[in-house]
Amino acid sequence: MTDNRQPTGSDLDRVQKYRQLVLEYEALDEEIDGLLARHNGATENMPDEDFERYRSLAHRRDHVYNQIKALEREIFWEDEDNA
Numbered sequence: 001m002t003d004n005r006q007p008t009g010s011d012l013d014r015v016q017k018y019r020q021l022v023l024e025y026e027a028l029d030e031e032i033d034g035l036l037a038r039h040n041g042a043t044e045n046m047p048d049e050d051f052e053r054y055r056s057l058a059h060r061r062d063h064v065y066n067q068i069k070a071l072e073r074e075i076f077w078e079d080e081d082n083a
Helices: 009-038 048-081
Strands: none
Touching (some): 009 048
């Protein structure tokens, strides 16, 4: 069965928001990976300043991940309602 619905403005807004969140998540994840790599992969090896930066980045990354998942549920539930 083919979905003949045309994307609406709100559909496009959600897709753009999703892409923005994924890019933000990937950037945060990369920065976290860099911090870990500089300290042999362990937070125990980080000075306090780097550890605080790591925790801040991890918290932001978790928040972005939750936003991504919420948006996915919104998009997919709407698709199921229109099927």
